[in-house]
Amino acid sequence: MSLTWAMALLVLAPLAAAALSFALPAIGRWLALATVAAVGSAVVRVAELVLGGGVQVHRVGGWSAPLGINLRADGLAVLMLAITAIVGGVVTLYTPAYLAANRSSPGQRQRFWSPFLLLWTALDALFLSSDIFNLYVTLELLALAAVTLVALVGKRPALEAAMRYLFVSLAASLLYLLGVGLVYGQYATLDLALLAERSATGGPTLWVAASVMSGGLLAKAALFPMHFWLPPAHANAPAPVSALLSSLVVKGSFYILLRLWFEGFSGLMTPAAAQLFGALGAAAILWGSLNALLAPRLKRLVAYSTVAQLGYLFLLVPLAAGPGDGFTAWSGGLIFLGAHACAKAAMFLSAGNMLHAAGNDRIRDLDGVTHVLPLSAFSFGLSGMSLVGLPPSGGFAGKWLLLRAAIARGQWWWVATLLVGSLLAAAYVIRVLLHAFTRVEAPARHRPVPRVMEWTALGLAALAAGLGFAASGSATLLRVGAPWPPAGVGRG
Protein backbone atom coordinates (compact mmCIF):
# COMPACT_ATOMS: atom_id res chain seq x y z
CA MET A 1 0.00 0.00 0.00
CA SER A 2 1.47 3.37 -1.01
CA LEU A 3 1.50 6.39 1.29
CA THR A 4 -1.25 8.06 -0.73
CA TRP A 5 -3.52 5.06 -0.35
CA ALA A 6 -2.80 4.56 3.32
CA MET A 7 -3.46 8.21 4.21
CA ALA A 8 -6.56 8.35 2.03
CA LEU A 9 -7.92 5.17 3.65
CA LEU A 10 -7.41 6.57 7.14
CA VAL A 11 -9.85 9.40 6.43
CA LEU A 12 -12.00 8.12 3.57
CA ALA A 13 -12.75 4.62 4.89
CA PRO A 14 -14.58 5.81 8.04
CA LEU A 15 -16.13 8.71 6.09
CA ALA A 16 -17.54 6.45 3.38
CA ALA A 17 -18.75 4.00 6.01
CA ALA A 18 -20.42 6.85 7.92
CA ALA A 19 -22.27 8.02 4.81
CA LEU A 20 -23.28 4.47 3.87
CA SER A 21 -24.47 3.58 7.35
CA PHE A 22 -26.61 6.71 7.33
CA ALA A 23 -28.26 5.53 4.14
CA LEU A 24 -28.34 1.84 5.10
CA PRO A 25 -28.55 1.78 8.91
CA ALA A 26 -29.29 -1.93 9.04
CA ILE A 27 -25.73 -2.86 8.00
CA GLY A 28 -24.00 -0.19 10.13
CA ARG A 29 -22.34 -2.79 12.32
CA TRP A 30 -20.74 -4.57 9.33
CA LEU A 31 -19.61 -1.29 7.80
CA ALA A 32 -17.88 -0.45 11.08
CA LEU A 33 -16.14 -3.83 11.10
CA ALA A 34 -14.92 -3.22 7.54
CA THR A 35 -13.64 0.19 8.68
CA VAL A 36 -11.70 -1.42 11.51
CA ALA A 37 -9.94 -3.70 9.00
CA ALA A 38 -9.21 -0.92 6.50
CA VAL A 39 -8.05 1.68 9.02
CA GLY A 40 -6.09 -0.91 11.00
CA SER A 41 -4.04 -1.99 8.00
CA ALA A 42 -3.54 1.63 6.90
CA VAL A 43 -2.22 2.59 10.35
CA VAL A 44 0.25 -0.29 10.26
CA ARG A 45 1.43 0.79 6.80
CA VAL A 46 1.87 4.46 7.78
CA ALA A 47 3.72 3.37 10.93
CA GLU A 48 6.13 1.30 8.80
CA LEU A 49 6.73 4.23 6.47
CA VAL A 50 7.32 6.65 9.34
CA LEU A 51 9.66 4.28 11.19
CA GLY A 52 11.57 3.54 7.98
CA GLY A 53 11.62 6.88 6.22
CA GLY A 54 10.89 9.62 8.75
CA VAL A 55 8.07 12.16 8.59
CA GLN A 56 5.65 11.47 5.72
CA VAL A 57 3.85 14.26 3.88
CA HIS A 58 1.10 13.83 1.32
CA ARG A 59 -0.07 16.77 -0.80
CA VAL A 60 -3.76 16.23 -1.44
CA GLY A 61 -4.48 16.40 -5.18
CA GLY A 62 -0.85 17.36 -5.88
CA TRP A 63 -1.34 20.94 -4.61
CA SER A 64 1.39 22.13 -2.27
CA ALA A 65 1.15 23.93 1.05
CA PRO A 66 -0.11 27.53 0.69
CA LEU A 67 -2.97 26.61 -1.67
CA GLY A 68 -3.42 22.89 -1.13
CA ILE A 69 -3.92 20.79 1.98
CA ASN A 70 -1.01 18.77 3.33
CA LEU A 71 -1.53 15.58 5.28
CA ARG A 72 1.43 14.95 7.53
CA ALA A 73 2.30 11.90 9.65
CA ASP A 74 5.09 11.88 12.21
CA GLY A 75 5.60 9.60 15.21
CA LEU A 76 3.13 11.49 17.39
CA ALA A 77 0.42 11.39 14.71
CA VAL A 78 0.94 7.65 14.16
CA LEU A 79 0.66 6.99 17.90
CA MET A 80 -2.65 8.87 18.06
CA LEU A 81 -3.96 7.11 14.94
CA ALA A 82 -3.05 3.73 16.41
CA ILE A 83 -4.76 4.48 19.75
CA THR A 84 -7.86 5.62 17.88
CA ALA A 85 -7.90 2.44 15.81
CA ILE A 86 -7.52 0.21 18.89
CA VAL A 87 -10.23 1.91 20.95
CA GLY A 88 -12.46 2.26 17.88
CA GLY A 89 -12.05 -1.43 17.10
CA VAL A 90 -12.92 -2.52 20.64
CA VAL A 91 -15.97 -0.23 20.73
CA THR A 92 -17.10 -1.72 17.40
CA LEU A 93 -17.03 -5.20 18.94
CA TYR A 94 -18.61 -4.17 22.24
CA THR A 95 -21.48 -1.98 21.09
CA PRO A 96 -23.79 -4.44 19.24
CA ALA A 97 -24.03 -6.64 22.33
CA TYR A 98 -24.48 -3.59 24.56
CA LEU A 99 -27.33 -2.19 22.48
CA ALA A 100 -29.02 -5.57 22.21
CA ALA A 101 -28.67 -6.29 25.94
CA ASN A 102 -30.19 -2.93 26.82
CA ARG A 103 -33.24 -3.78 24.72
CA SER A 104 -32.77 -0.68 22.58
CA SER A 105 -35.24 -0.34 19.76
CA PRO A 106 -33.92 -1.32 16.31
CA GLY A 107 -33.86 2.39 15.43
CA GLN A 108 -31.71 3.20 18.46
CA ARG A 109 -29.38 0.32 17.67
CA GLN A 110 -28.81 1.54 14.14
CA ARG A 111 -28.43 5.23 14.93
CA PHE A 112 -25.16 4.68 16.76
CA TRP A 113 -23.00 3.81 13.76
CA SER A 114 -23.11 6.89 11.57
CA PRO A 115 -22.02 9.44 14.22
CA PHE A 116 -19.50 6.93 15.59
CA LEU A 117 -17.85 6.54 12.19
CA LEU A 118 -17.94 10.32 11.62
CA LEU A 119 -16.19 10.75 14.96
CA TRP A 120 -13.51 8.37 13.77
CA THR A 121 -13.16 10.29 10.48
CA ALA A 122 -12.75 13.56 12.33
CA LEU A 123 -10.11 12.13 14.67
CA ASP A 124 -8.03 10.63 11.85
CA ALA A 125 -8.23 13.84 9.82
CA LEU A 126 -7.30 15.88 12.88
CA PHE A 127 -4.18 13.84 13.61
CA LEU A 128 -3.04 14.10 9.97
CA SER A 129 -3.66 17.85 9.57
CA SER A 130 -0.72 20.18 9.40
CA ASP A 131 -2.40 23.59 9.11
CA ILE A 132 -4.32 25.47 11.74
CA PHE A 133 -7.48 26.01 9.67
CA ASN A 134 -7.81 22.37 8.74
CA LEU A 135 -7.46 21.61 12.43
CA TYR A 136 -10.41 23.94 13.06
CA VAL A 137 -12.62 22.09 10.59
CA THR A 138 -11.75 18.67 12.03
CA LEU A 139 -12.27 19.99 15.55
CA GLU A 140 -15.80 21.10 14.65
CA LEU A 141 -16.58 17.79 12.96
CA LEU A 142 -15.36 16.00 16.06
CA ALA A 143 -17.53 18.14 18.34
CA LEU A 144 -20.69 17.69 16.24
CA ALA A 145 -20.24 13.91 16.11
CA ALA A 146 -19.51 13.74 19.85
CA VAL A 147 -22.56 15.83 20.81
CA THR A 148 -24.78 13.62 18.65
CA LEU A 149 -23.47 10.52 20.42
CA VAL A 150 -24.10 12.04 23.87
CA ALA A 151 -27.69 12.85 22.88
CA LEU A 152 -28.31 9.34 21.55
CA VAL A 153 -30.07 8.08 24.68
CA GLY A 154 -32.77 10.70 24.22
CA LYS A 155 -33.55 11.09 27.95
CA ARG A 156 -33.61 14.49 29.54
CA PRO A 157 -30.33 14.41 31.54
CA ALA A 158 -28.47 13.21 28.44
CA LEU A 159 -30.07 15.88 26.25
CA GLU A 160 -29.25 18.60 28.76
CA ALA A 161 -25.65 17.40 28.99
CA ALA A 162 -25.42 17.30 25.19
CA MET A 163 -26.78 20.83 24.88
CA ARG A 164 -24.30 22.19 27.39
CA TYR A 165 -21.49 20.30 25.70
CA LEU A 166 -22.53 21.75 22.34
CA PHE A 167 -22.53 25.36 23.61
CA VAL A 168 -19.14 25.04 25.29
CA SER A 169 -17.73 23.31 22.23
CA LEU A 170 -19.00 25.81 19.68
CA ALA A 171 -17.95 28.85 21.69
CA ALA A 172 -14.52 27.30 22.15
CA SER A 173 -14.19 26.56 18.43
CA LEU A 174 -15.09 30.14 17.58
CA LEU A 175 -12.43 31.41 19.98
CA TYR A 176 -9.97 29.14 18.21
CA LEU A 177 -11.13 30.38 14.79
CA LEU A 178 -10.72 34.00 15.92
CA GLY A 179 -7.10 33.22 16.71
CA VAL A 180 -6.63 31.55 13.33
CA GLY A 181 -7.80 34.78 11.65
CA LEU A 182 -5.38 36.91 13.67
CA VAL A 183 -2.49 34.58 12.90
CA TYR A 184 -3.23 34.59 9.20
CA GLY A 185 -3.57 38.39 9.18
CA GLN A 186 -0.13 38.72 10.73
CA TYR A 187 1.89 35.95 9.04
CA ALA A 188 -0.10 35.15 5.86
CA THR A 189 0.23 31.40 6.40
CA LEU A 190 -1.71 28.63 8.12
CA ASP A 191 0.94 25.93 7.85
CA LEU A 192 2.40 24.95 11.24
CA ALA A 193 5.97 24.57 9.96
CA LEU A 194 5.95 27.92 8.10
CA LEU A 195 4.39 29.57 11.16
CA ALA A 196 7.23 28.34 13.32
CA GLU A 197 9.72 30.08 11.01
CA ARG A 198 7.79 33.32 10.63
CA SER A 199 6.61 33.73 14.21
CA ALA A 200 9.95 33.11 15.91
CA THR A 201 10.03 36.66 17.30
CA GLY A 202 6.52 36.70 18.77
CA GLY A 203 4.79 40.07 19.21
CA PRO A 204 1.53 41.27 20.79
CA THR A 205 -0.77 40.01 17.99
CA LEU A 206 0.65 36.52 18.27
CA TRP A 207 0.19 36.57 22.04
CA VAL A 208 -3.47 37.56 21.68
CA ALA A 209 -3.99 34.90 18.99
CA ALA A 210 -2.24 32.19 21.00
CA SER A 211 -4.24 33.10 24.10
CA VAL A 212 -7.68 32.93 22.50
CA MET A 213 -6.80 29.74 20.61
CA SER A 214 -5.45 28.07 23.74
CA GLY A 215 -8.40 29.27 25.81
CA GLY A 216 -10.77 27.57 23.40
CA LEU A 217 -8.73 24.38 23.26
CA LEU A 218 -8.35 24.18 27.04
CA ALA A 219 -12.13 24.39 27.40
CA LYS A 220 -12.52 21.55 24.90
CA ALA A 221 -9.79 19.50 26.55
CA ALA A 222 -11.67 20.00 29.85
CA LEU A 223 -8.63 21.24 31.74
CA PHE A 224 -9.47 22.56 35.22
CA PRO A 225 -11.28 25.01 35.69
CA MET A 226 -12.99 24.47 32.31
CA HIS A 227 -13.90 20.85 33.11
CA PHE A 228 -17.45 21.52 34.38
CA TRP A 229 -19.17 20.20 31.25
CA LEU A 230 -17.30 16.90 31.17
CA PRO A 231 -18.68 14.84 34.10
CA PRO A 232 -22.38 15.20 33.14
CA ALA A 233 -21.70 14.62 29.43
CA HIS A 234 -19.45 11.59 29.96
CA ALA A 235 -21.50 10.08 32.77
CA ASN A 236 -24.90 10.32 31.04
CA ALA A 237 -23.82 8.84 27.72
CA PRO A 238 -24.09 5.09 26.96
CA ALA A 239 -21.00 3.15 28.07
CA PRO A 240 -19.32 2.79 24.64
CA VAL A 241 -19.85 6.51 23.97
CA SER A 242 -18.37 7.47 27.34
CA ALA A 243 -15.38 5.31 26.45
CA LEU A 244 -14.88 7.12 23.16
CA LEU A 245 -15.31 10.58 24.69
CA SER A 246 -12.98 10.07 27.63
CA SER A 247 -10.28 8.16 25.84
CA LEU A 248 -10.16 9.91 22.46
CA VAL A 249 -12.20 13.08 21.98
CA VAL A 250 -10.67 15.23 24.71
CA LYS A 251 -7.23 14.21 23.50
CA GLY A 252 -7.90 15.74 20.08
CA SER A 253 -7.79 19.21 21.60
CA PHE A 254 -4.75 18.35 23.69
CA TYR A 255 -3.00 17.19 20.51
CA ILE A 256 -3.64 20.57 18.83
CA LEU A 257 -2.34 22.39 21.90
CA LEU A 258 0.90 20.40 21.67
CA ARG A 259 1.20 21.14 17.95
CA LEU A 260 0.70 24.85 18.59
CA TRP A 261 2.95 25.36 21.57
CA PHE A 262 5.78 23.02 20.57
CA GLU A 263 5.69 23.64 16.80
CA GLY A 264 3.74 26.61 15.39
CA PHE A 265 4.22 29.02 18.29
CA SER A 266 7.33 27.51 19.84
CA GLY A 267 8.79 31.04 19.95
CA LEU A 268 6.16 31.98 22.56
CA MET A 269 6.91 29.19 25.00
CA THR A 270 8.27 31.16 27.97
CA PRO A 271 8.99 29.48 31.31
CA ALA A 272 6.02 31.33 32.83
CA ALA A 273 3.61 30.03 30.18
CA ALA A 274 4.93 26.49 30.62
CA GLN A 275 4.56 26.63 34.40
CA LEU A 276 1.01 27.97 34.03
CA PHE A 277 0.00 24.92 31.96
CA GLY A 278 1.60 22.69 34.60
CA ALA A 279 -0.15 24.49 37.46
CA LEU A 280 -3.56 24.06 35.80
CA GLY A 281 -2.70 20.40 35.28
CA ALA A 282 -1.79 19.97 38.95
CA ALA A 283 -5.04 21.66 40.02
CA ALA A 284 -6.95 19.32 37.70
CA ILE A 285 -5.26 16.27 39.25
CA LEU A 286 -6.22 17.32 42.79
CA TRP A 287 -9.74 18.55 42.04
CA GLY A 288 -10.63 15.67 39.75
CA SER A 289 -9.30 13.01 42.13
CA LEU A 290 -11.09 14.51 45.15
CA ASN A 291 -14.37 14.60 43.27
CA ALA A 292 -13.85 11.04 42.09
CA LEU A 293 -13.34 10.01 45.71
CA LEU A 294 -16.63 11.62 46.70
CA ALA A 295 -18.75 10.62 43.71
CA PRO A 296 -21.79 8.55 44.68
CA ARG A 297 -22.05 6.84 41.30
CA LEU A 298 -19.58 4.72 39.39
CA LYS A 299 -19.75 6.46 36.02
CA ARG A 300 -19.45 9.87 37.71
CA LEU A 301 -16.34 8.59 39.48
CA VAL A 302 -14.79 7.40 36.23
CA ALA A 303 -15.62 10.73 34.53
CA TYR A 304 -13.98 12.74 37.33
CA SER A 305 -11.01 10.44 37.09
CA THR A 306 -10.70 11.61 33.47
CA VAL A 307 -10.58 15.23 34.66
CA ALA A 308 -7.70 14.25 36.95
CA GLN A 309 -5.82 12.15 34.41
CA LEU A 310 -6.00 14.92 31.80
CA GLY A 311 -4.07 17.02 34.31
CA TYR A 312 -1.11 14.64 34.03
CA LEU A 313 -0.91 15.27 30.31
CA PHE A 314 -0.38 18.96 30.96
CA LEU A 315 2.53 18.25 33.32
CA LEU A 316 4.35 17.35 30.12
CA VAL A 317 4.48 21.03 29.12
CA PRO A 318 6.71 22.52 31.86
CA LEU A 319 8.91 19.40 31.87
CA ALA A 320 9.47 19.32 28.09
CA ALA A 321 9.61 23.05 27.26
CA GLY A 322 12.71 25.20 27.30
CA PRO A 323 16.36 24.31 26.83
CA GLY A 324 17.76 20.90 27.67
CA ASP A 325 16.38 17.44 27.09
CA GLY A 326 12.64 17.66 26.72
CA PHE A 327 12.15 14.31 25.07
CA THR A 328 11.98 12.29 28.29
CA ALA A 329 8.93 14.21 29.49
CA TRP A 330 7.48 14.38 25.95
CA SER A 331 7.58 10.62 25.50
CA GLY A 332 6.45 10.06 29.11
CA GLY A 333 3.41 12.28 28.72
CA LEU A 334 2.43 10.72 25.40
CA ILE A 335 2.88 7.12 26.60
CA PHE A 336 0.71 8.13 29.55
CA LEU A 337 -1.85 9.45 27.07
CA GLY A 338 -1.93 6.11 25.24
CA ALA A 339 -2.21 4.16 28.47
CA HIS A 340 -4.99 6.39 29.73
CA ALA A 341 -6.91 6.01 26.47
CA CYS A 342 -6.90 2.21 26.77
CA ALA A 343 -7.40 2.11 30.55
CA LYS A 344 -10.20 4.67 30.63
CA ALA A 345 -12.08 3.06 27.75
CA ALA A 346 -11.74 -0.32 29.50
CA MET A 347 -12.94 1.22 32.75
CA PHE A 348 -16.03 2.78 31.18
CA LEU A 349 -16.85 -0.48 29.42
CA SER A 350 -16.51 -2.55 32.59
CA ALA A 351 -18.47 0.09 34.52
CA GLY A 352 -21.11 -0.24 31.83
CA ASN A 353 -21.19 -4.01 32.42
CA MET A 354 -21.64 -3.59 36.19
CA LEU A 355 -24.31 -0.96 35.61
CA HIS A 356 -26.08 -3.32 33.26
CA ALA A 357 -25.92 -6.23 35.69
CA ALA A 358 -26.96 -4.30 38.80
CA GLY A 359 -29.48 -2.06 37.10
CA ASN A 360 -27.89 1.09 38.56
CA ASP A 361 -24.38 2.33 39.25
CA ARG A 362 -24.55 3.57 42.83
CA ILE A 363 -21.19 2.54 44.25
CA ARG A 364 -22.71 1.30 47.51
CA ASP A 365 -24.89 -1.10 45.52
CA LEU A 366 -21.87 -2.76 43.96
CA ASP A 367 -21.33 -5.04 46.97
CA GLY A 368 -20.52 -8.52 45.83
CA VAL A 369 -20.50 -7.75 42.13
CA THR A 370 -17.45 -10.02 41.75
CA HIS A 371 -19.74 -12.98 42.42
CA VAL A 372 -21.65 -12.31 39.24
CA LEU A 373 -19.15 -10.42 37.10
CA PRO A 374 -15.68 -11.58 38.07
CA LEU A 375 -14.24 -10.64 34.69
CA SER A 376 -15.60 -7.10 34.67
CA ALA A 377 -14.47 -6.47 38.23
CA PHE A 378 -11.05 -7.78 37.25
CA SER A 379 -10.92 -5.50 34.16
CA PHE A 380 -11.89 -2.56 36.34
CA GLY A 381 -9.02 -3.39 38.68
CA LEU A 382 -6.53 -3.88 35.85
CA SER A 383 -7.37 -0.57 34.23
CA GLY A 384 -7.27 1.05 37.67
CA MET A 385 -3.75 -0.31 38.02
CA SER A 386 -2.70 1.70 34.98
CA LEU A 387 -4.45 4.84 36.22
CA VAL A 388 -2.66 4.58 39.57
CA GLY A 389 0.63 3.87 37.80
CA LEU A 390 1.71 0.43 39.02
CA PRO A 391 4.31 -1.46 36.97
CA PRO A 392 4.24 -2.86 34.30
CA SER A 393 1.31 -0.73 33.14
CA GLY A 394 1.56 2.03 30.55
CA GLY A 395 0.54 4.48 33.25
CA PHE A 396 3.61 3.45 35.23
CA ALA A 397 5.97 3.92 32.26
CA GLY A 398 4.53 7.36 31.54
CA LYS A 399 4.65 8.57 35.13
CA TRP A 400 8.14 7.15 35.58
CA LEU A 401 9.48 9.16 32.61
CA LEU A 402 7.70 12.30 33.84
CA LEU A 403 9.19 11.78 37.32
CA ARG A 404 12.66 11.34 35.87
CA ALA A 405 12.28 14.54 33.85
CA ALA A 406 11.05 16.45 36.91
CA ILE A 407 14.00 15.25 39.00
CA ALA A 408 16.51 15.97 36.21
CA ARG A 409 15.18 19.52 35.95
CA GLY A 410 15.06 20.02 39.72
CA GLN A 411 11.36 20.90 39.58
CA TRP A 412 10.47 19.00 42.77
CA TRP A 413 6.94 20.44 42.96
CA TRP A 414 5.88 18.30 40.01
CA VAL A 415 7.37 15.24 41.74
CA ALA A 416 5.12 15.94 44.71
CA THR A 417 2.10 16.43 42.44
CA LEU A 418 2.73 13.12 40.67
CA LEU A 419 2.99 11.23 43.95
CA VAL A 420 -0.06 12.80 45.59
CA GLY A 421 -2.07 12.22 42.41
CA SER A 422 -1.13 8.54 42.38
CA LEU A 423 -2.18 8.10 46.01
CA LEU A 424 -5.53 9.75 45.35
CA ALA A 425 -6.05 7.58 42.25
CA ALA A 426 -5.27 4.48 44.33
CA ALA A 427 -7.83 5.64 46.88
CA TYR A 428 -10.70 6.04 44.43
CA VAL A 429 -9.93 2.80 42.59
CA ILE A 430 -9.70 0.84 45.85
CA ARG A 431 -12.94 2.42 47.03
CA VAL A 432 -14.75 0.73 44.13
CA LEU A 433 -12.87 -2.55 44.49
CA LEU A 434 -13.67 -2.77 48.22
CA HIS A 435 -17.35 -2.69 47.41
CA ALA A 436 -16.96 -5.07 44.49
CA PHE A 437 -15.08 -7.66 46.54
CA THR A 438 -17.29 -7.48 49.63
CA ARG A 439 -18.61 -10.91 50.52
CA VAL A 440 -22.38 -10.90 50.68
CA GLU A 441 -24.67 -13.63 51.91
CA ALA A 442 -27.08 -13.48 49.05
CA PRO A 443 -25.96 -11.46 46.05
CA ALA A 444 -28.71 -9.23 44.72
CA ARG A 445 -30.42 -10.34 41.56
CA HIS A 446 -28.41 -9.38 38.51
CA ARG A 447 -29.14 -9.29 34.83
CA PRO A 448 -26.82 -11.45 32.73
CA VAL A 449 -24.10 -9.62 30.75
CA PRO A 450 -23.19 -10.91 27.27
CA ARG A 451 -19.78 -12.49 27.27
CA VAL A 452 -18.38 -10.34 24.46
CA MET A 453 -18.92 -7.22 26.60
CA GLU A 454 -16.79 -8.69 29.36
CA TRP A 455 -14.00 -9.99 27.14
CA THR A 456 -13.59 -6.80 25.08
CA ALA A 457 -13.27 -4.73 28.27
CA LEU A 458 -10.77 -7.22 29.65
CA GLY A 459 -8.68 -7.17 26.47
CA LEU A 460 -8.37 -3.41 26.54
CA ALA A 461 -7.59 -3.36 30.26
CA ALA A 462 -4.89 -6.00 29.78
CA LEU A 463 -3.40 -3.90 26.99
CA ALA A 464 -3.22 -0.86 29.28
CA ALA A 465 -1.75 -2.94 32.08
CA GLY A 466 0.97 -4.38 29.84
CA LEU A 467 1.72 -1.28 27.81
CA GLY A 468 4.80 -0.57 29.90
CA PHE A 469 6.58 -3.31 27.94
CA ALA A 470 6.00 -1.32 24.75
CA ALA A 471 7.40 1.90 26.20
CA SER A 472 10.76 1.82 24.44
CA GLY A 473 9.12 0.96 21.11
CA SER A 474 6.71 3.88 21.56
CA ALA A 475 9.62 6.18 22.36
CA THR A 476 11.38 5.16 19.11
CA LEU A 477 8.22 5.98 17.20
CA LEU A 478 7.73 9.28 19.02
CA ARG A 479 11.30 10.29 18.21
CA VAL A 480 10.34 10.63 14.53
CA GLY A 481 9.56 14.29 13.94
CA ALA A 482 9.74 15.21 17.65
CA PRO A 483 10.77 18.83 18.24
CA TRP A 484 14.16 17.75 19.63
CA PRO A 485 17.28 16.61 17.79
CA PRO A 486 18.14 12.94 18.43
CA ALA A 487 21.21 13.79 20.52
CA GLY A 488 19.00 15.57 23.04
CA VAL A 489 21.22 18.66 23.22
CA GLY A 490 19.40 21.98 22.97
CA ARG A 491 16.52 22.62 20.61
CA GLY A 492 16.61 22.95 16.85
Place this chain on the structure above:
Amino acid sequence: MPEASPTLYLLAGALLFAIGFHSLLVQPHVLRRVMALNVMGVGVFLLFAALAARTRGETPDPVPHAMVLTGIVVSVCATGLALALAHRLEAAEEEEREDESAGDGRQARAEHEETDR
Protein backbone atom coordinates in the same frame (compact mmCIF):
# COMPACT_ATOMS: atom_id res chain seq x y z
CA MET B 1 -19.48 56.54 -1.63
CA PRO B 2 -16.30 56.83 0.42
CA GLU B 3 -14.81 53.51 1.42
CA ALA B 4 -14.64 52.71 5.10
CA SER B 5 -11.19 51.56 6.19
CA PRO B 6 -10.66 47.85 6.97
CA THR B 7 -9.86 48.84 10.54
CA LEU B 8 -13.48 49.86 11.05
CA TYR B 9 -14.66 46.40 9.94
CA LEU B 10 -12.00 44.82 12.09
CA LEU B 11 -13.28 46.64 15.16
CA ALA B 12 -16.91 45.91 14.24
CA GLY B 13 -16.07 42.20 13.96
CA ALA B 14 -14.40 42.19 17.35
CA LEU B 15 -17.37 44.05 18.86
CA LEU B 16 -19.88 41.59 17.39
CA PHE B 17 -17.86 38.69 18.76
CA ALA B 18 -17.84 40.27 22.21
CA ILE B 19 -21.60 40.96 22.13
CA GLY B 20 -22.30 37.38 21.08
CA PHE B 21 -20.01 35.94 23.73
CA HIS B 22 -21.64 38.08 26.42
CA SER B 23 -25.14 36.96 25.41
CA LEU B 24 -24.08 33.34 25.34
CA LEU B 25 -22.99 33.63 28.95
CA VAL B 26 -25.97 35.59 30.34
CA GLN B 27 -29.00 34.52 28.26
CA PRO B 28 -30.96 31.66 29.79
CA HIS B 29 -33.08 30.75 26.77
CA VAL B 30 -31.68 28.11 24.43
CA LEU B 31 -32.79 29.88 21.23
CA ARG B 32 -31.14 33.13 22.28
CA ARG B 33 -27.94 31.29 23.02
CA VAL B 34 -27.99 29.67 19.59
CA MET B 35 -28.42 33.15 18.12
CA ALA B 36 -25.60 34.45 20.28
CA LEU B 37 -23.31 31.79 18.84
CA ASN B 38 -24.28 32.88 15.34
CA VAL B 39 -23.53 36.52 16.17
CA MET B 40 -20.11 35.44 17.43
CA GLY B 41 -19.56 33.57 14.18
CA VAL B 42 -20.51 36.59 12.09
CA GLY B 43 -18.05 38.66 14.10
CA VAL B 44 -15.23 36.24 13.26
CA PHE B 45 -16.20 36.16 9.58
CA LEU B 46 -16.24 39.97 9.39
CA LEU B 47 -12.80 40.00 10.94
CA PHE B 48 -11.55 37.56 8.29
CA ALA B 49 -12.96 39.72 5.50
CA ALA B 50 -11.38 42.86 6.95
CA LEU B 51 -8.02 41.12 7.25
CA ALA B 52 -8.26 40.01 3.63
CA ALA B 53 -8.70 43.62 2.55
CA ARG B 54 -5.83 44.80 4.70
CA THR B 55 -3.14 42.28 3.85
CA ARG B 56 -2.95 42.48 0.05
CA GLY B 57 -2.94 45.91 -1.65
CA GLU B 58 -5.16 46.05 -4.76
CA THR B 59 -6.77 42.60 -4.95
CA PRO B 60 -8.03 41.17 -1.68
CA ASP B 61 -6.45 37.90 -0.52
CA PRO B 62 -8.75 35.00 -1.52
CA VAL B 63 -7.65 32.62 1.25
CA PRO B 64 -9.66 34.27 4.08
CA HIS B 65 -12.71 34.29 1.84
CA ALA B 66 -12.36 30.57 1.29
CA MET B 67 -12.04 30.14 5.06
CA VAL B 68 -15.18 32.22 5.67
CA LEU B 69 -17.11 30.07 3.19
CA THR B 70 -16.01 26.92 4.99
CA GLY B 71 -16.80 28.58 8.30
CA ILE B 72 -20.34 29.41 7.16
CA VAL B 73 -20.94 25.78 6.17
CA VAL B 74 -19.72 24.62 9.56
CA SER B 75 -21.85 27.18 11.38
CA VAL B 76 -25.00 26.18 9.45
CA CYS B 77 -24.43 22.52 10.43
CA ALA B 78 -23.80 23.43 14.05
CA THR B 79 -26.91 25.63 14.19
CA GLY B 80 -28.97 22.83 12.69
CA LEU B 81 -27.76 20.36 15.30
CA ALA B 82 -28.35 22.88 18.11
CA LEU B 83 -31.93 23.53 16.95
CA ALA B 84 -32.68 19.81 16.61
CA LEU B 85 -31.33 19.22 20.11
CA ALA B 86 -33.34 22.13 21.52
CA HIS B 87 -36.45 20.67 19.94
CA ARG B 88 -35.83 17.24 21.48
CA LEU B 89 -35.08 18.76 24.84
CA GLU B 90 -38.34 20.68 24.82
CA ALA B 91 -40.26 17.53 23.90
CA ALA B 92 -38.56 15.63 26.75
CA GLU B 93 -39.41 18.40 29.22
CA GLU B 94 -43.02 18.44 28.09
CA GLU B 95 -43.28 14.68 28.47
CA GLU B 96 -41.98 14.98 32.01
CA ARG B 97 -44.56 17.65 32.84
CA GLU B 98 -47.31 15.43 31.52
CA ASP B 99 -46.05 12.53 33.61
CA GLU B 100 -46.05 14.77 36.64
CA SER B 101 -49.62 15.89 36.16
CA ALA B 102 -50.59 12.27 35.49
CA GLY B 103 -49.72 11.46 39.10
CA ASP B 104 -46.40 9.65 39.24
CA GLY B 105 -44.64 13.02 39.14
CA ARG B 106 -42.90 12.73 42.45
CA GLN B 107 -41.24 9.49 41.48
CA ALA B 108 -40.14 10.76 38.07
CA ARG B 109 -38.66 13.87 39.61
CA ALA B 110 -36.79 11.88 42.24
CA GLU B 111 -35.31 9.62 39.59
CA HIS B 112 -34.28 12.59 37.55
CA GLU B 113 -32.58 14.27 40.49
CA GLU B 114 -30.70 11.11 41.22
CA THR B 115 -29.31 10.70 37.73
CA ASP B 116 -28.42 14.37 37.76
CA ARG B 117 -26.06 14.10 40.69
